[in-house]
Amino acid sequence: MKFIINREELLTPLQQIVSVIEKRQTMPILSNVLIVVEKDSLCLTGTDLEVQIIARINISSATPGSITVPARKFLDICRLLPNGAEIKFDQQHDKVKISSHRSKFSLSCLPADNYPDFSESELENTFFVNAGKFKKAFDKTLFCMANQDVRYYLNGLLLNISNSKLKLVASDGHRLSIYEDFLDEGIGYEARIIFPRKGVIELNRLLDDPEVELIVEFSTNNIRIIIKNLIFSAKLVDSKYPDFGKVFQQAFFKPIYIKKQLLKDALTRVAILSNEKFKGITLDISTDSLRISTHNPEHDEAEEEIAIEHTGDPITIAFNAHYLLDAISNIDSEDAVLTIAQNLSSCFIDEPVNCAYKFIVMPMRL
Secondary structure (H helix, E strand, O other), X not given: OEEEEEHHHHHHHHHHHHOOOOOOOOOHHHHEEEEEEEOOEEEEEEEOOOEEEEEEEEOOOOEXXXXXXXXXXXXHHHHHOOOOOEEEEEEEOOEEEXXXXXXXXXXXXXXXXXXXXXXXXXOOEEEEEEHHHHHHHHHHHHHHOOOOOOOHHHOEEEEEEEOOEEEEEEEOOOEEEEEEEEOOOOOOOEEEEEEEHHHHHHHXXXXXXXXXXXXXXXXXXXXXXXXXXXXXXEEOOOOOOOOOXXXXXXXXXXXEEEEHHHHHHHHHHHHOOOOOOOOEEEEEEOOOEEEEEEEOOOOOEEEEEEEOOOOOOOEEEEEEHHHHHHHHHOOOOOEEEEEEEOOOOOEEEEOOXXXXXXXXXXXXXX
C-alpha cells in the first residue's frame, strides 16, 4: 500500500477519529487506526467498540491495501509536520514508512485482518436533521447526563422522535433538562432511543458546521449518522428511560419572573462562599424580593437581594448553585421564569415564551 497526501487533508479527519480511541485498551489493536486504500479513496477508522468514526478522503495515484498504525503516534507525526507538507505513506510488510521532505519515520503496525468488526444490526429507521439544530439540542441537554451512575440509563441522553417533533432529555437524578424542536419533514413514526454518554460527547464535537444536513439511521441497538465525509456509529443503551412526565402533574406556586443576567450574576457572587463540595445556596422568596444566601464550614457568609414581584406565599428553598447557573446560562431569552412545586420537590426554570427548553432542578437540604 502506498499513497501521497497533503498534511491538511489528513490532519482534521485523523484528529476526529483519534478522539474516540481510548489510551488504555484491553486489545492492543484498538489503539490503532485502520487505514484502507481503495482506488482513489483513503478510509480511516477508529473505534473503542462502543463508538466508531470512519472518515473518507479522496486521493489520487495510490496503491490499494490495508494496515493498522498506532493512532496517537501517527497523529503526532502529522500534527508536527510543517503546514502544507506532502506526506508519503509506504507499507513494507509489518512496518509503515512515513516521509515528508527531510523527515522520515518508521512505525510498527498490526495487520488489518485482526481489526475487530463494529457489529451493527439492520438500521430500519431514517430521518434528516440540520446539524446546527441538532447541536443546539445537545448543548442544551448533555451537561445534565450522569457520569458512571449505577442507573446506567442515566449515563446517556434520551432521543424521542414523534413524526416531526424532536425531543432530547438528560438527567443525573438531581436535575433534568428537556429540549424540544421540530424536523423539517414528518417521518411518520415514533421512537425512543438512549444515546450513550461518550457517543453524545463525541458526536457533539463533530457537529462543527451548522449548515450541514445530517442523515440519521438507527435501530433499537445502533445509530449511524452521516456527516459529510464522516460516518459516526454508536451502540445504544439497552434500557428504558424513566417516565419523567409525572413531575409536570403537580401543583405549583405562581411563576417568578426575573432578569436572567441579574440572577446569574447574583448566584455567581454568592456561590463563592458556598460549601466547596455541595455548593448549596438558599432562596428566600417574599412579595417584593428574592434573597440569595449561603454559608460554609469556615463560617463565611454571603447574601444578596434582588427586587421581584411575587403575589404568592413566601417560599424558602435551597439548591445547588451550579445546577441553577447551568440552567440559567442555557436560556436564550433575557428573562428567566422560576416555577416552584408547592410541595417543594422541584423547581422549573424556563423562558417566558416559546419555551422549547425546560430545566428542572431538585432542591437540597441544608
